[in-house]
Amino acid sequence: MKKTVLIMLLLLVLLSHTVCKRHSTVCSINDDDLLPISHEFYQPGDLLIGYIVSHIFLVYDSPSFLYQPKGMLSKEPMSVTKNYQLPLALVFAVKEINENPNILPNISLGFHILNCNSLAQITYKATLSLLSTHERFVPNFQCDIQRNVMAVIGGYLPETTVHMADFLSIYNIPQLTYESFFPRQAGKIRFFSLYQMVPDETFQYMGIVHLLHRFRWTWIGLIAVDDDNGDRFLQTMVPLLSQNNICYSFILRTPKRTYKDEFIILLYRLQEQYPVLLESKATVYVVYGEPPTMHILRMFLYASENLPLGGKVWIVTSHWDFESLSIQRIWDVETFHGAISFAVHSNQPPGFQNFLQLIRPFWAKGDGFIREFWEQAFSCSFKISSLHEENERACTGEEKLENLPGMLFEMRMTGHSYNVYNAAYAVAHALHAFYIARFQHRRLIDGSRKAFQNVQPWQLHHFLRSMSFNNSAGDAVQFNDNGELVEGFDVTNWITFSNGSFIRVKVGRLAPQTPHGQELTINDDLIIWHRSFNKVLPLSKCNDNCYPGYSRKKKEGEKFCCYDCAPCPEGMISDQMDSNACVRCPDDQHSNEEHNQCIPKFMTYLSYKEPLGIILAILAVSFSMVIALVLGIFMMFRDTPIIKANNRSLTYILLISLLLSFLCSFLFIGQPGKVTCLLRQTSFGIIFSVALSSVLAKTITVVLAFLATKPGSRVRKWVGKRMANSIVLSCALVQAGLCTLWLSTSPPFPDKDMFSLNEKIIVKCNEGSVAMFYCVLGYLGLLATVSFTVAFFARRLPDSFNEAKFITFSMLVFCSVWLSFVPTYLSTKGKHMVAVEIFSILASSAGLLVCIFFPKCYLIILHPEMNNRDQLIRRKK
Structure with a gap:
């Protein structure tokens, strides 16, 4: 049964081969029914690498039901001359592989390069053409010769990659794309045979965020093409910006280029967005740099010469390679001077520039791209009969590629060409690994060719995923589990010149293998900004910076x-x-x-070194000296009637207490310590209570003395020193008891107030218990009030025997001082609180001294004749 099936299959194959050979129209499709493949480059070999490149663009009219489909194609192709390096990179790689005896010995590699446009039907046809007989479009069948296409390189745009993968994934043929393919997760499931020669695209978006953070650019503009790819870019980028505290001023969607007669509409649509660009304060524009986006953007800038878009920083994704259509050679590139792009990592394989120098119009028989490239790059023509315009000239074939400006062609291998170069080597190494793994234990009589007769493309997947090698430039080539190249991005600074040339300077590196936070490295000194910035770092913020403070x-x-x-x-x-x-x-x-x-903060307290402390200290010393003088006078004239009349002992007690009250002011001056804080308020309270109780005792003594003069008065027994001493002692003991209770429960202590004053630390005595402090003051106020009341009622007694009038005035001064003390004390801070209390002590003590003792001193010194007994006992008439 098995033999019968095999014989039938063999007959079917032979029959189909005969039919295809004799009647080619049976298995071929008429190219007139499809859009044609305009250009190709074919080199035969034992094994082939397919390549679909977007080098020649054919402009199409909009489709219409009024015309036949074959009328859609225009006759004038446009060459993206810079993209000609892409097929040359494959040619150079295949040449090196065939000349290397260590890779695929005795096996020749060939290639088949087809051009496609951005239209899906052309990409589909080009993909199927790689799987068909050469020069005969027979989908899903190969006639005449056996063609072994082992892998296909291509994918100029993400949609081109998808269109190719729609067919290649069916056949499980490895596809190596040299451009970014954004929908990684969906693409991994749908296109399992796809390999990316570039790192994950989303990684460079984090690199853009790191770059914006590095230069503190927080206000930017976003530009993306108005299609699915632009939507995915914005859906990823906008949340990233928000998460990293960066805002976008505007989002400009460039129209997607489709057909010829829509170019004018595209420009009109862009001009409608003039106000967005003019009103924006953003200096930095982040562009999703797919080639169609950049072509239309340059067209927009060229058509809008009056639009002031100079002095911008353009940050472009890795798709951009500063390529230009041939008609854009005269367009100014000054706008993009100083642009920064995340370029695919590239290096320079040895011998590539020498290889390019050998390129001439007829250098290879199968090169179908060279003619249009040469004519449009050098502005010449190979058709002598078509030279009608004055500026046209004939192509000599001796023109040199190195003389072309950089935006038309570069002699150094670009990032995309480097990916194509590495892709060819990846396929070659995978084939070599397949050969070693499968046939290393066999000895083949006919060499290596028979080993690859039955090899199928799907068998290379295992070897591609596990492949790792170093290319001729010294870079490692390896895929990760997602089929992406394990590599980073170069940060490139573009410097343009007036003649349309430019140089690219590698100023940094974006490496995914580095620790978090160190992925981006930039050498700021190498970056050259746009000339309008005058070598100053550009700023891009919604408003001016908020400076420190x-x-x-x-x-x-x-x-x-x-x-x-x-x-x-x-x-x-x-x-x-x-x-x-x-x-x-x-x-x-x-x-x-x-x-x-x-x-x-500096510490502040009432010091002897500052004017206020000096003045208060001088006042305290002065009053102390005065009261000492008064005390000396009183002791000198102690036996005179005026001193003996009002209880001489009380006078001495009062004078000594006033002297001590003046001296206790020094406890308040200077840096507070533990001892001074304990003695400060308690000493003041006890001394003043003694002084006030002495005044009270003197007042009561005066009253009792006059009452005792009446016949039969019982008050006479109360008159004497015992009564006065008892009053002084009892009143002082009450105050001493309050102070003792204060010191035993919550005593004062040195403290620092750091919050009352902004620039100073107030060194002060914390009173401990505020209630006890005001109890001490309140008790003094009580004594003063009682003394004032008694003296007030005794003020009308005869003058010669009465000092109650002077006590009344002294108590009035005392009460006035201390009543004003409380609000003043509470409203001041720091050392001024201490100064207020010292002033109150001095003022109240001075009031007692002046009002009580100065009149007596006046009589003793200036009117001694009045200091006698007769005057004292004389009654007022």
């Missing part, structure tokens, strides 16, 4: 990158540009005037 404040209704600058409040700083918030200084530091630095 200010923080960003959100603008209502605007994006988060647009903000106002609010000055930092007291005690807070911002030491960086565009701080989101001000930070508070440590407690022992304060902000400087610019609010951009925290500086240490």
Whole structure:
């Protein structure tokens, strides 16, 4: 049964081969029914590598039901002259492989290069043509000769890659694309035979974000083609920008180029977006740089010469290679001077430039691209009869590629050409690995050719996935599990010249294998910006920077990158540009005037070295000397009637307490310590209570003395030193008890107030218990009030025997001083609080001294005649 099936299959194959040989129209399709493949380059070999390139563009009219399909094709092709290096890279790689005895010995590699346009039907036809008989379009069948297409290179655009993969995945033929293929996950499932000679495209988007962060560009414009690829770019890029605190000013969608008569419509659509570009403050434009996008964008800029788009920083994705159509040679490229692109990593294989120098119009018989390339690159013609225009000249064939400007052709291998070069070597190494794995234990009589007679393309997948080698330029070539090249991107700075030439300077590297945060390395010194920036780093922000000392404040209704600058409040700083918030200084530091630095606070207290402390100390010493003088006078005239009349011992107690009150002012001056804080308020309270109780005792003594003069008065027994001493002692003991309770429960202690004053640390005595402090003051106020009341009612007694009137005035001064003390004390801070209390002590003590003792001194010194007994006992008439 098996033999019968095999014989029938063999007969079918022989029959079909005979039919194809004798009647070619049976298995071929008329090319007139399809859009033709315009250009190709074929070199036979034992094994073939297919390549679909987009080098020659044919402009189509819009389809219409009024005309036959064959009338859609225009006759004038346009050459993207720079793309001619792509097929040359494959030719050079195949040449090197065939000359290398260590790779596929005795096996010749060939290639079949076909040109396609962006239209899907042409790409489909070109793909099927690689799987058909050469020069005969027979889909899914090969006639005449056996063609072994082992792999196909191609995919100028993502949609071209998809169109090719629609067929190649059916046959499981390896497809190596040298352009980015964005939908990785979906593509991995749908196109399992696809390999990318470039890294993951989304990785370079993170590289763009890192680049924007490096130069602090937070306000940018986004430009992408208006199709599915542009949508995917924006769907990925916009969230990335938002997550990294970068805003976009606008999104410009360039129309997708389709047919010839739509070019004018494209320009009109772009001109409608003039206001977006004119009103934007963005200096940086991020462009999804597919070639159609860049061609239309350049067309737009060329047609809009009056649009002030100079002085922009263009950041372009890796698709762009600064290529130009031949008609764009006269277009100004100054706009893109200083542009930065994430270019596919490239290197220079040895001998490539020498190979290019040998290229001439008739250098290879099968090259179907050279004619259009040569004519459009050098602006000449091989048809002498068609030279009608004055500027046209005949092609001599001796023109040199190295004389062409860079946007038309480069002598150095570009990134895309380098990918094609590596793709050819990847296929060759996979075939070589397949040969070694399968036939290393066999000895083949006819050499290696028979080993590959039955090899199928799908058998190479295992070897491609596990393949790893170093190319002639020294770079490692290896695929990851997703079929992507394990490689990074070069950061390239483009420098243009007025003659249309340019140079590309490699200024950095984007490497995925590096640790997180170190993926992007840039040498800023190598970057040359657009001439309008005058060698200054370009800025691209929604508004001016917020300098140190200010923080960003959100603008209502605007994006988060647009903000106002609010000055930092007291005690807070911002030491960086565009701080989101001000930070508070440590407690022992304060902000400087610019609010951009925290500086240490200096300690403040009432010192002997400052004017206020000196003045108060001089006043205290002066009053102390005065009261000491008064005390000396009183002791000198202690036996005179005026001193003996009002209880001499109380007078001495009062004078000594006033002297001590003046001296206790020194406890308040100087840096507070533990001892001074304990003695400061308690000493003042006890001394003043003694002084006030002495005044009270003197007042009561005066009253009792006059009451005792009445006949039969019982008050006489209360008159004497015992009564006065008891009053002084009891009143002083009450105050001493309060102070003892204060010191035992919550005593005062040295403290630092860091918050009351912005620039100073107040060194002070913390009162411990504020309630006890005011109890001490309140008790003094009570004594003063009682003394004032008693003295007030005794003020009308005869003058010669009465000092109650002077006590009344002294208590009035005392009460006025201390009543004004409380609000003043509470409203001041720092050393001024201490100064207020010292002043109150001095003023109240001075009031007692002046009002009570100065009149007596006046009489003792200036009117001694009045200091006698007769005057004292004289009654007022």
